[in-house]
Amino acid sequence: MIATSRPRRHARTRPVPHLALALVSLAAVSGLAACGDDDEGSVAAEACDAAVALDAAFAAAPQDPAGFGPYAEAELVPVADRLVEHLDGDAREAAEALRDVYGTIATTGDPAAMETPEAAEARAAVGAAIHDGCDLEAVEISAIEYAFVGAPAELPAGRVSFALANDGVEEHEMVLFQRAAGVTDTLEDLLALPEEEAFSKLRFTGVAFGAPGTTSHVAVDLTPGTYFLVCFIPQGGEDGPPHFTGGMQHTLTVT
Ligand SMILES: [Cu+2]
Numbered sequence: 001m002i003a004t005s006r007p008r009r010h011a012r013t014r015p016v017p018h019l020a021l022a023l024v025s026l027a028a029v030s031g032l033a034a035c036g037d038d039d040e041g042s043v044a045a046e047a048c049d050a051a052v053a054l055d056a057a058f059a060a061a062p063q064d065p066a067g068f069g070p071y072a073e074a075e076l077v078p079v080a081d082r083l084v085e086h087l088d089g090d091a092r093e094a095a096e097a098l099r100d101v102y103g104t105i106a107t108t109g110d111p112a113a114m115e116t117p118e119a120a121e122a123r124a125a126v127g128a129a130i131h132d133g134c135d136l137e138a139v140e141i142s143a144i145e146y147a148f149v150g151a152p153a154e155l156p157a158g159r160v161s162f163a164l165a166n167d168g169v170e171e172h173e174m175v176l177f178q179r180a181a182g183v184t185d186t187l188e189d190l191l192a193l194p195e196e197e198a199f200s201k202l203r204f205t206g207v208a209f210g211a212p213g214t215t216s217h218v219a220v221d222l223t224p225g226t227y228f229l230v231c232f233i234p235q236g237g238e239d240g241p242p243h244f245t246g247g248m249q250h251t252l253t254v255t
Contacts, residue, residue, distance in 0.1 A: 043133030047086035051130040052159055052219045054079045059206050059220075069109030076102040087129065094125035127217030131161040136219065140165065141229075143172035143210070146246030148229050154253045161219040164208040171233050172243065173209040176218065177202040179226040187228045187251050191244060202228070227252040 057075045062068065080099035087095050097118060104113040113119065131138050136159035142149040143166045164174045179185070183201040190198045205227065206218040231248035234240040242248075 039133050040138070041133070041135050043091070043129060044086040044088075045135070047083055047091075048130060048134035048136065048159070048219075050079050050082035050086060051126065051134070052136075052221050054083060055206055055219050056221070059204055065111075066109070068111055069106055072102050072109075073106035077106055083126070087126075091126060091129035091133075094122040094129070097122035098126060124214070124216065127161075127163075127219075128215070130219055131163050131217050134159070134161065134219075136161050138163065141174065142167045143174065143231070143248075144168040145170060146231070146235070146243045146248040148174065148231075148248060148250045151229055151250045152252060154255060155222065157222055157224045157254050159219065159221050161217055162206075162208055163215050163217050164210055165215045166210040166212050169212055170236070170243075171209070171211050172248070173207060173231050173233055174218070175207045175230045175232060176205040176220065177228045177230065178205050178223075179203075179228065181225075187230070187249055190228070191230070191249065222254045224254050227254060 054076065057079055060075070062071050077099060080095065080102050084092060084095045084099055101113050101119045101122070105111055114123075130136075137155060138161050139150075139152060139155070140163050141151050143164055145168045149167075162174065162176070164172070166172050179190075180201050180203055185193075185201060190201060193201075205222075206220045208216040208218040210216040229250040229252060231243035233243050235243055235246055
């Protein structure tokens with residue numbers, strides 16, 4: 001499947017921790033979409049806490065592949081255990097599958113364990129359950145060539161679940177950065193800087209990634225500040241300019 005190879009091809013040029021990318025890319029192969037049911041509050045608060053903590057742990061994953069195993073054991077498996085404990089029904093089963101995948105990574109150190117359709121389905125199912133059932137701001141964004149349609153300009157601080165529906169024909173991702181304290185550069189300014197300098201002014205906050213026809217999620221606890229949504233996927237394939245150059249970039253103010 002294209003989704004499993006795509007993140008590796010771009011890992012060189014993207015700031016996203018490899019493990020986070022590997023995890024998030026799974027949603028792309030599942031084909032699951034959010035059900036859209038309005039059952040906010042139906043998921044236990046402890047499960048919502050765990051889901052936000054898990055996505056925060058993804059965002060903090062080490063860059064060095066040698067660190068994946070210990071990181072999964074120390075940071076991902078325990079949080080996934082909490083998620084399993086506090087979810088019910090199908091979502092619980094999905095969380096169990098996800099936890100087992102992290103357990104495998106903790107043992108092997110190899111994130112390839114996540115590159116299966118079953119693991120992708122589990123992650124997408126958990127993401128949808130949290131998006132629809134937790135007491136948080138549920139934001140739906142449509143990714144097309146080349147824009148984040150429906151991305152809000154402002155959000156109140158607090159928990160947000162972003163559902164990124166890929167309604168386009170190419171793969172898309174939504175990499176979420178917070179602008180570092182004291183930095184005043186606009187997103188346009190930052191994207192024009194050398195990579196290392198740009199990333200020194202940004203805090204990687206999360207990522208959702210999806211093939212056409214899929215919906216992927218990321219749940220984050222936003223503090224006040226300026227955030228940027230960026231798609232780094234190349235237009236039309238490997239050699240094209242990044243989607244953000246075609247307009248797939250967005251600034252979000254959190255107050
Ligand atoms: Cu894109």
